[in-house]
Amino acid sequence: MDAAEFxxxxxxxxxxxADYLENIEKRLVYPDVEPGYLRSLIPTEAPLEPESYEDVIKDVERVIMPGITHWHSPYFFAYFSAASSYPAMLADMLCGALGCIGFSWAASPACTELETVMLDWLGKMLQLPECFIAGTHGSGGGVIQGTASEATLMSLLAARCKAIRRVQATNSNYSESDVLGKLVAYTSEQFCATLGTTPSCAFDRIVELGPLCNEENIWMHIDAAYAGSAFICPEFRPLLNGVEFADSFNFNPHKWLLVNFDCSAMWVKKRTDIIGAFKMEPLYLKHENQESGRSITFTHTHWQIPLGRRFRSLKLWFVFRLYGLQGLQAHIRKQVALAKVFESLVRADKRFEICAEVIMGLVCFRLKGSNELNQNLLKRITDSREIHLVPCQLSGRFVLRFAICARTTESSHIQQAWRHITQLTFELLQEPSH
Amino acid sequence: MDAAEFxxxxxxxxxxxADYLENIEKRLVYPDVEPGYLRSLIPTEAPLEPESYEDVIKDVERVIMPGITHWHSPYFFAYFSAASSYPAMLADMLCGALGCIGFSWAASPACTELETVMLDWLGKMLQLPECFIAGTHGSGGGVIQGTASEATLMSLLAARCKAIRRVQATNSNYSESDVLGKLVAYTSEQFCATLGTTPSCAFDRIVELGPLCNEENIWMHIDAAYAGSAFICPEFRPLLNGVEFADSFNFNPHKWLLVNFDCSAMWVKKRTDIIGAFKMEPLYLKHENQESGRSITFTHTHWQIPLGRRFRSLKLWFVFRLYGLQGLQAHIRKQVALAKVFESLVRADKRFEICAEVIMGLVCFRLKGSNELNQNLLKRITDSREIHLVPCQLSGRFVLRFAICARTTESSHIQQAWRHITQLTFELLQEPSH
Structure with missing residues (x-):
């Protein structure tokens, strides 16, 4: 394929x-295929000679679409949202064309530098304490990781490295594994200090945890994967109070800030803590400006597991500028308001109960009654394929999660989803066994 | 931005x-900016209100392009190539639109299943032993990781977990950290068993290493990040002999197989080894088909650090079908042939020497003489910005790496690059100090 054909x-x-996204609600949100469905639809080996583009595109509808769970359907209420917007998609096209692998400043200066500045923009949008902002002279700063799991792993490795060095500094006869066996990681039921857990969007009290961690020399990592985006709104920002005690903080713009996956934003107070754990400098990555010490600040290679990095900050730049802070705040507020709409529908029906405080875009609810009853209801919902939810377990109870996910979800979709749920509930409760 | 504007x-x-890629050779391959150049070109904070699309696009040329190292310029000979092709870019556009986060089979069955089948296609293209192919009943199989670093980390974690369990099975009084302190990782100068090292594209003798590892119960991971793509050509496949002894094998289609970054292919002989180390199953990831045990085979969540996964196998599918195996082989052969052209130009000039056998698309060469002389030559090359190379160190000698990287590099570009190098050499050697 040459440029003309491209x-x-x-x-x-x-x-x-555009057609797919404009008409997505006409497709059933959840696929009707059995595990292994795809293998039988395509050959067992790659073709020797090129096939036509028409054949490939035809197969997108024949092979791929039947097995797609449509995350951007307005009837998708499962997990947490995967952000998606047209500006981010345009930026990704540009990113693919540039195709630079920003593992060092020299490998594409713009790639490293835009990321640093965009994480500063984002940090300021969240009103992060100054110590997390790189600026021109800061000792902290931000980096884009692929996922919150990677950010957590990086924190854990940096914390471990720092703790081992501290112990060895006063007890030089301890080996690394001697110390390792004595290290303790304190976690809640959802791991680290979390703002907006996945099952119920619960918030840890970091203003209480933080001082304790600081006193005891414990590395504090805060994960706000989903809820973090909401902190750009002043009314939600108090939930982030206490972040000043943290050593590292992370949330996923790819969940709720209209930036397509993957883009997980992570900040650290002291870059040296994280860089120290991973420094690696073969000759082929050295460059003139690095040797002068001036661009080390700008290199993210030592902040992450992968060596290669895509130009992901382009997505942030496009989204921030084409929505503006106010546009992004409006998006968050709209989805929280839609969750409130759904909550009030549930509360108005005496057969149901709300199972956790509704703070963001997630409503945890269930039919009053047994776990089995709720499992049966969810099975009917899933089998109908018209809306898609997943469950969670809260204090031993089987609970349904209704998360406002898609950028395109409107009040009418919420109303329709609730009509659907109550219709299935009606049918379920009609059955003799209940 | 609505669908119409998109x-x-x-x-x-x-x-x-298309314009950028068609005219890329008119841009100087290496940028002329100082560290920190970008921050002063853009505001210090995100805008409150949306800006116009025209302003954003104008800034791509004003802010971004001056700081880009053009990896897809035919004059880019640094590092190893970052693959790029139009079919892969089209697939990435589709991937962005679907925007599914394939962390479980149910999260988008097509995402998980196409990946399994594409890794089988690719494994067969490489003639991997049957034990690495998933098929419908295999116990091995492939997964797409982001980078070779992640694949190596996964192997290391799986190997560690397996070794600890083996020791604990016979010595139940050993704690995990007791065992950990006694584990040994054997590496060469470039870490694990490597086929095509980064500095000089050297090959470890895995037919000798393999049986030793198997005898001693050592997990053998083979990294062929760059060179792996070449094994789709029968004439290069013998270099992969011995892979049958490996527990895991990895290479990067995003380096040399026309699949845009990121796409690192990893195969394991026993899925259970790697899944066992990472199993994690909160209720919100469970689904009906998983409980029947039928789709566990198809879930890649436990094969990697990140929970979320993009639909990267679409790129493989588009590229395999639109190039065909023969098209991909032709691409590899052309770039190896171009390296041979450059090698013969170097060999014909008595001032230069070739520093490592030229097997793939990399030529390691230097001026006969001191390291300083070669450092000076490289500095002139870098400063000229017309071609871009990076150095490596081989047995204490400072060596220049000339890697055929871009899909668009032709013999004329090689000739032009050599004229440029010899001209700079002429100027360098004219100076009184030499």
Whole structure:
């Protein structure tokens, strides 16, 4: 495929993408396939000779679409949202074309530098304490990781490295594994200090945890994977109070800030803590400006497990500028308001109960009654394929999670989803066994 | 931005991308900016209100392009190549639109299943032993990781977990950290068993290493990050002999197989080894088909650090079908042939020497003489910004690496690059100090 054909196929793909997203609610949100469905639909080996583009595109509808769970359908209420917006998609096209692997400053200065500045922009949007902002002279700063899991792993490794060095500094006869066996990681039921847990969007009290961690020399990592985006709204920012005690903080703009996956934002108070754990400098990564010491500040290679890095900050730049802070705040507020709409519908029906305080875009609810009853209700919902939810377990109870996920979800979709749930509930309760 | 505007902006972006790649050789391959250049070009905070798309796009040329190292310029000979092709870019557009986060089979069955089948296709293209192919009943199989570093980390964690369990099975009074302190990782100068090292593209003798590892119960991981793609050509496949002794094997289609970053392919002989180390099953990830045990085979969540996963196998599918195996082989062979052209130019000039056998697309060479002389030559090359190389160190000698990287590099570019190098050499050697 040459540039001329790419121009043609690329424009067709733009239309395909726009058609898909404009008409997504006509597709059933959850697929009706059995495990292993795909293998039988395609050959067992790659073709020797090129196939036509038409054949490939035809197979997108024949092979792929039947097995897609439509995350951006307005009827998708499962897990937490995966952010998606047109500006982010445009930025990703540009990112793919540049195709630079920003593992050092020299490998593409713009890639490293835009990331540092975008994480400063984002940090300021969240009103993070100054110590997390890189600026031109700060000792902290931000980095884009792929996922919150990677950010947590990085924190854990940095914390471990720091603790081992501290112990060895006063007890030089201790080996690394001697110390390792004595290290303790304190976690809640959802691991680290969490703002907005996955099952119920619960918030740890970091203003109480923080001083304790600081006193005891414990590395404090705060994970706000989903809820973090909401802290750009002044009314939600108090939930982040106490972040000043943390050593590292992380949330996922790819969940709720209209930036397509993957883009997990992580800040550390002291870059040296995290860089110290991973420094690695073969000759082929050295460059002139590094040797002068001036661009070390700008290199993210030592902040993460992978060596290669995509130009992900382009997505942030496009989204921040094309929505503006106010546009992003409006998006968050709209989804929280929709959750409140759903909550009030549930509360108005005496057969149901709300199972956790509704703070963000998640409503945890259940039918009053046994876990089995609720499992049966969820099975009917899943089998109908018209809306998609997943469950969680709260204090031993089987609970349904209704998360406002898609950018396109409106009040009408919430009303329709509730009508659907109550209809299935009606049918379920009609059965003799209940 | 609504769908209508995306149609317009998306098509403009397709043209921008095609223009950029068609005219890339007119841009100087290496940027002329100082560390910190970007921060002063943009505001210190995100805008409150949306900006116009025109302003954002104008800033791509004003802010971003001056700081880009053009990896896809035919004059980019640094590091190893970052693969890029139009079919992969089209697939990435589709991936962005679907925006599914394939962390379980149910989260989008097509995402998990296409990946399994594509890794089988690719494994067969490499003629991997049957034990690495998932098929419908295999106990091995493949997974897409982000980078080779992540694949190596996964192998290391799986190997560690397996070794600890083995020791504890016979010595139940050993704690995990007791065992940990006694574990040994055997590495070469470039870490694990490597086929095609980064400095010089050297090959470890895995037919000798393999039986030793098997006898001694050592987990053998083979990293062929760059060179692995070449094994789809029968003439290069013998270099992979011995892979049958390995527990895990990895290479990066995003380096040399025309699949845009990131896409690192990893295979394991026993899925249970790697899944066992990472199993994690909160209720919100459970689904009906998983409970029947039928789709566990298809879930890649436990094969990697991140929970979320993009639909990266779409890129493989598009590229395999639109190039065909023969098209991909032709691409590999062309770049190896171009390296041979450059090698013969170097060999014909008595001032230079070749420093490592030229097997793939990399030529390691230097001026006969001191390291300082070669450092000076490289500095002139870098400062000229017309071609871009990076150095390596081989047995204490400072060596220049000339890697054929871009899909668009032709013999004329190689000739031009050599004329440029010899001209700079001429100027360097004219100076009184030499």
């Amino acid at each position: 121009r043609r196929r690329g424009k067709e793909m733009v239309d395909y993408v | 149609r317009r902006r998306g098509k403009e972006m397709v043209d921008y991308v």
